[in-house]
Amino acid sequence: MSDLSLFAAVGASTGRLLSMSAVDYLIVAIYFLLVLGIGFYLKRYAATGEDFFLAGRKMTAWVAGLSFISANLSSLETMGWSAMAYQYGMLGAHAYFIGGGLPILFLAVVMMPFYYICRTHSVPGYLKLRYGEAGRVLAGATFAAMTVLVSGASMFAMAKILNLLLGWDMNWSIWAASLTVAVYVALGGLISAVFNEVLQFFLIWAGMLLIPLLGLISAGGWSNMLATIQKNVAVIHPGLSGADFTSLWRNLGSFDANPMGIDWFGMVFGQGLAVSFAYWCTDFLQVQRVIVAKDLRSAQNGTIIGAVLKMCVPLIVTVPGLLGLAVLTHPDGSPIVLVPESDARAMITHRTYNDVLPLLMGKYLGPGLLGLGVTAMIAGFMSGMAGNVSAFATVWTYDVYRPLLRPNASDRHYLAMGRWCSIIGVLLSIATAYFLFWFSNILDFLQVLIFFFIVPLFGVVILGMLWKRATPAGGFWGFLLAVLFSIAAWIYVHSFPEGFRPQPKLLITPGAVVSLEQQQSQPEKSGGQPVRVIVHEGTVETTNVPITCQHGTAPLTSGETTILEEVLLPASLIVKEGQTAKLRVLAPDAVQADSRQPIKFGEDGLAVVLKPGVRVKAADITHYFVPAEFNPRHTKLIARSEKAKPMAVNVYSAIWTLVVCLVITVGVSFFTKPKPEAELKNLVMGLTPRPDEGPAAWYKSPILWASVVFLALLAINIIFW
Amino acid sequence: MQTERQVPIWFFVGGTLLIYGIIIFLTGVYNWLFPPEQPTVALSHLHADVWWGGVLTVLGAIYCLKFHPWREEPPTSCG
Numbered sequence: 001m002s003d004l005s006l007f008a009a010v011g012a013s014t015g016r017l018l019s020m021s022a023v024d025y026l027i028v029a030i031y032f033l034l035v036l037g038i039g040f041y042l043k044r045y046a047a048t049g050e051d052f053f054l055a056g057r058k059m060t061a062w063v064a065g066l067s068f069i070s071a072n073l074s075s076l077e078t079m080g081w082s083a084m085a086y087q088y089g090m091l092g093a094h095a096y097f098i099g100g101g102l103p104i105l106f107l108a109v110v111m112m113p114f115y116y117i118c119r120t121h122s123v124p125g126y127l128k129l130r131y132g133e134a135g136r137v138l139a140g141a142t143f144a145a146m147t148v149l150v151s152g153a154s155m156f157a158m159a160k161i162l163n164l165l166l167g168w169d170m171n172w173s174i175w176a177a178s179l180t181v182a183v184y185v186a187l188g189g190l191i192s193a194v195f196n197e198v199l200q201f202f203l204i205w206a207g208m209l210l211i212p213l214l215g216l217i218s219a220g221g222w223s224n225m226l227a228t229i230q231k232n233v234a235v236i237h238p239g240l241s242g243a244d245f246t247s248l249w250r251n252l253g254s255f256d257a258n259p260m261g262i263d264w265f266g267m268v269f270g271q272g273l274a275v276s277f278a279y280w281c282t283d284f285l286q287v288q289r290v291i292v293a294k295d296l297r298s299a300q301n302g303t304i305i306g307a308v309l310k311m312c313v314p315l316i317v318t319v320p321g322l323l324g325l326a327v328l329t330h331p332d333g334s335p336i337v338l339v340p341e342s343d344a345r346a347m348i349t350h351r352t353y354n355d356v357l358p359l360l361m362g363k364y365l366g367p368g369l370l371g372l373g374v375t376a377m378i379a380g381f382m383s384g385m386a387g388n389v390s391a392f393a394t395v396w397t398y399d400v401y402r403p404l405l406r407p408n409a410s411d412r413h414y415l416a417m418g419r420w421c422s423i424i425g426v427l428l429s430i431a432t433a434y435f436l437f438w439f440s441n442i443l444d445f446l447q448v449l450i451f452f453f454i455v456p457l458f459g460v461v462i463l464g465m466l467w468k469r470a471t472p473a474g475g476f477w478g479f480l481l482a483v484l485f486s487i488a489a490w491i492y493v494h495s496f497p498e499g500f501r502p503q504p505k506l507l508i509t510p511g512a513v514v515s516l517e518q519q520q521s522q523p524e525k526s527g528g529q530p531v532r533v534i535v536h537e538g539t540v541e542t543t544n545v546p547i548t549c550q551h552g553t554a555p556l557t558s559g560e561t562t563i564l565e566e567v568l569l570p571a572s573l574i575v576k577e578g579q580t581a582k583l584r585v586l587a588p589d590a591v592q593a594d595s596r597q598p599i600k601f602g603e604d605g606l607a608v609v610l611k612p613g614v615r616v617k618a619a620d621i622t623h624y625f626v627p628a629e630f631n632p633r634h635t636k637l638i639a640r641s642e643k644a645k646p647m648a649v650n651v652y653s654a655i656w657t658l659v660v661c662l663v664i665t666v667g668v669s670f671f672t673k674p675k676p677e678a679e680l681k682n683l684v685m686g687l688t689p690r691p692d693e694g695p696a697a698w699y700k701s702p703i704l705w706a707s708v709v710f711l712a713l714l715a716i717n718i719i720f721w
Numbered sequence: 722m723q724t725e726r727q728v729p730i731w732f733f734v735g736g737t738l739l740i741y742g743i744i745i746f747l748t749g750v751y752n753w754l755f756p757p758e759q760p761t762v763a764l765s766h767l768h769a770d771v772w773w774g775g776v777l778t779v780l781g782a783i784y785c786l787k788f789h790p791w792r793e794e795p796p797t798s799c800g
Contacts, residue, residue: 023748027741034737112780195730202734204740210773214764366762369770377777614783662771 016363018165024371031182031203031375035196035382039184042192049411052189052418053394054121054292061298063198068289070197071311071387072709073204073259078317078380079161083353085321086338088235088647089229089245090720093318094267097248099276100310101687101713107281107290108303109706112719114465115287117691118682123284123461130464130683131475133403138480140399140666142453143284144392148425150285151388152432153399158381159433161239165358165374168614175485177378181385182426185393186419193383193390197289201380203310207369207376210317211357213321214364225336228326232335236325243323248720261650266639270651274658278458285391296691300702307709311716324356329365342628344646348602385429393421452490457656459661468684470665473672480666486657493634493649500629503581504573505543506608510589514540514599532607536593539615540608544582545569547616556619562613569608583608608625728790735784738777781793 021029046052059067085092121128124143128136155178159170178523198718210484219225226246249264262271282287290306293299328336338361339350346352351359361373397417406413459482460475508514516530546555547567572580582605592599610616630649634643639652682688698704749770758767 023744027744030740034733038733195733199734200729201738202738203741206738206777214767214769216766218764285731363763366749366752366765366770369773372745375741482725518758588743 016578017582018358018370018374020166020374021367022541023368024374025370027371028375028378031379031720034199035184036180038195038199038573039187039192042195044189045191045465046187046189046415047416051173051191052415053398054190054288057292057294057477059194059289059293059298059302061302061305063194063470064290064293064298065309066201067194067197068286068302068306069309070201070507071285071289072310073201073313073380073383073634075314076209078204078377079157079354079357081317082321082324082357083355084316086324086356087321087340087353090248090318090322091251091260091262091267092321093248093277093314093720094271096266096311096314097717098272100280100313101307101709102272103280103309104310105276106277107287107715108300108702110301111281111462111465112290112303113130113296113682114688114692116293117289117688120291121398122289122395123281123282123457124395126497126531126683127460127464127475128399130680131460131470132472135460135472135479135721136399137403138452140395141459142483143457144396146401146453147388147392147395148428149432151385151392151425151429152232152435154381154384154388154530157377160354161358161377164355165361174430176656177382178385178426178430179185180383181389182423185386185389185426186422188270189418189422190288190390192393193386194289194292196386197383203372203379205316207372207379208320209366209468210369211373212315212323213361215320215327217358218364219318219323219326225322225326229322232325235335236337244383245322248717250721260645260647261440262645262651263641266648266651266655270648272656273462274458275456277462278454278658279360282458282461283454285387285393288391288394289387291642294541297696297700297702301705302700303708304376304705307706310713311709311713317617320357320360323360325560326427327393328356328359330670344586344602344604346707348586348588348603350602356600360602375659383664385426388429389422389425390494392425393418396421423570452486453483456480456656456661459658461663463662464684466685467666468677468680468687469669469674471669471672471674474667474669475664476551477668480660481664482657482661486653489638489653489656493626493630493638493653495634496623496629496631499546499624500577500631503584503604504545504575505584505586506569507541507544508533508535508585508587508590509539509541512540512587512614513593514538514590515588515593516599516601516660530601530603530606532609533587534593534609534611535614536611537613538590538608539617541617541619542620543621544575545573545618546568547618548608556616556618561616562615564612566612567610569610570623571607572606664699729788731788732790735781735786735788737781739781739785741780742774742777742779745770746775748780749774782800 005346050057077697079094080097084095115123115126118126118129122140124139125135127139155174157179159168159173162168162173163170164555172341174379184196188195192526229245237245255312270401286417289297290303290486293302324338325335328338330336337350338353338359339346341347341352341354343350343352357377361370365373397414401417402409457481460470461480463470463478464475513536515534515536517532517534518530544557546557547569548555549561549563549567568584572582575581584602584604585606585608588600588602590599590601593598630646635649636642638656639649677687680687737799748769749772753771760766
């Protein structure tokens with residue numbers, strides 16, 4: 001008995017998600033005109049290098065703080081962390097508390113005075129002053145590379161979601177949005193980027209805040225939402241039904257008590273210390289926004305404002321992800337199951353985790369509001385791109401081009417170089433966007449980049465600020481070797497010396513004629529789940545599936561053939577001695593044999609019958625390095641457990657990278673000559689007097705506000721323990 | 722940075738919110754007066770577009786009035 005209706009019905013739900021009306025398009029169009037208009041308007045205010053690269057160092061605390069957070073509130077933030085909350089539950093919010101608010105406060109109180117007082121124009125610029133030219137060029141080059149890669153990730157995410165939401169062509173989306181960013185950043189430089197970021201901050205909140213508000217009304221309040229989540233995860237995440245999705249800390253006692261597969265040590269020292277402190281305290285994209293404030297007090301208070309705003313972001317990111325577990329339901333009330341992109345059903349019969357936010361937008365936002373929501377997402381994407389492009393232009397011009405290629409050119413020349421860099425940075429990012437299919441998850445990609453470059457940078461910068469004995473040689477070698485270590489660790493966990501054979505897969509190509517059967521001898525598999533697919537006509541493409549075409553002949557593993565005698569492929573195949581794997585069958589666009597109606601499905605563990613006449617294209621693949629897969633044996637060495645999941649492996653890699661950086665920097669410093677104290681003035685603790693900025697009211701004290709925000713952070717963690 | 726008077730960023734923010742608020746509010750009122758046969762979104766009876774559009778309009782108007790560039794004030798820092 002076949003059960004095709006289920007597949008046909010569910011499959012129909014994976015078409016275009018949203019349908020925009022004329023008023024929605026009007027709202028999006030107004031946004032594009034507005035940001036371009038701002039770029040053209042601000043061109044007259046970017047007449048010198050200082051204007052273009054540092055916005056004239058005239059930003060107020062509020063503008064600096066809003067820009068600081070908006071540059072980070074990109075597509076990776078809204079879409080990626082909503083997906084993380086759907087996948088990992090409330091643990092996703094740690095990125096905003098221990099991994100957001102805390103390091104930003106540290107930046108404001110401990111590190112900002114050094115950055116500001118030494119009047120550096122960039123983080124690599126600080127390395128030049130503290131350690132010398134070699135460290136600056138190395139950091140500048142790696143950072144410039146990272147910005148275009150992250151920017152490419154942002155473009156890729158934007159194009160993907162616009163394709164998903166509106167059916168827009170991905171190529172068109174990438175080019176239209178990125179050229180807009182190129183124009184307004186090339187015209188107005190950092191000041192243009194900052195203006196647009198502040199504007200985008202308001203748009204993002206205006207467009208996104210309604211989703212959690214309406215979602216919580218729909219869920220019956222916070223408590224009801226949490227109760228529904230714990231009920232639904234048994235269906236949505238059947239492999240994790242014992243895991244606690246609604247706690248920040250009480251489920252971090254062991255690797256398998258929570259959906260992230262991480263323990264408290266990894267969360268505190270990896271996500272909290274190594275990754276987040278590095279990202280917020282030394283990622284120039286962020287730091288650039290606040291070191292251009294008009295005075296040190298504004299720089300510190302702007303950063304603290306950024307911390308508060310960061311701690312509010314879970315409202316529009318984590319809460320929607322959690323709501324996805326509670327309120328996204330089929331008409332019969334059963335929860336809609338979203339799956340990881342690696343799942344057989346992904347984008348065939350099921351949406352993926354990354355779709356949780358768009359699904360909620362479609363559920364709650366009507367005409368006009370939908371346009372605002374889509375504009376908010378586009379604004380988020382574009383602010384991320386603009387931030388990276390302006391940081392790229394600054395670091396390339398000041399930290400690579402000027403010291404290495406044209407040391408004594410005029411300010412006008414560097415200004416022109418900055419404008420050209422904005423355009424070139426966008427073009428490089430576009431190229432990057434097309435390579436992103438290597439990575440299974442956009443945020444994993446960002447994490448990888450962070451621990452390659454930013455974690456070592458944090459190690460040498462923080463030692464340079466707090467320890468005057470750190471030497472130029474120590475800083476250079478600590479940074480370089482830690483970067484190499486982190487890359488080596490990444491290669492190591494993705495390496496398979498014994499060979500990695502992808503799961504056996506059979507793709508039924510579009511137009512093939514099939515029928516599905518439910519095997520009566522296996523009553524436990526009943527309930528509409530087919531166990532066998534029969535391919536009557538058409539072509540199938542197989543990977544790592546040996547096919548015995550005729551009795552007595554060697555099985556076909558690669559090449560092409562036409563089936564002469566009926567072939568049965570079992571639901572599980574032997575992939576290694578003593579090890580089997582389920583056959584993955586994908587049919588994104590097949591035709592039913594009896595009714596000639598379209599059908600699509602994706603399933604692991606289906607047996608397949610190939611009828612005579614079916615064409616087979618077979619491939620036999622073994623990889624030794626797979627960026628999207630983790631070698632469990634190697635993972636255990638890095639992350640202390642074979643159960644550690646990708647996020648956990650990345651944060652543990654960051655811990656090791658930081659340790660390597662600190663040990664090498666300290667070790668080399670003990671055997672090399674430090675800089676004289678006179679050259680360390682305004683760069684190191686104990687040698688950096690705070691400038692007199694005149695009297696100020698008590699309520700403008702950065703220490704006061706940092707203490708208040710810290711207490712609020714503590715309270716949030718206790719409340720959601 | 723030139724000394725020419727720069728339009729405050731908050732005025733741009735206010736103008737944007739005001740334009741979007743008015744568009745969304747009017748769209749909401751239209752949908753309230755002429756509702757579609759089948760509700761297209763959940764909780765449509767709450768008319769979120771009307772009150773959310775109203776909130777944005779009021780917020781945008783406040784920003785525009787407070788930070789409009791024709792006020793008599795000396796040029797200050799960005800923002």
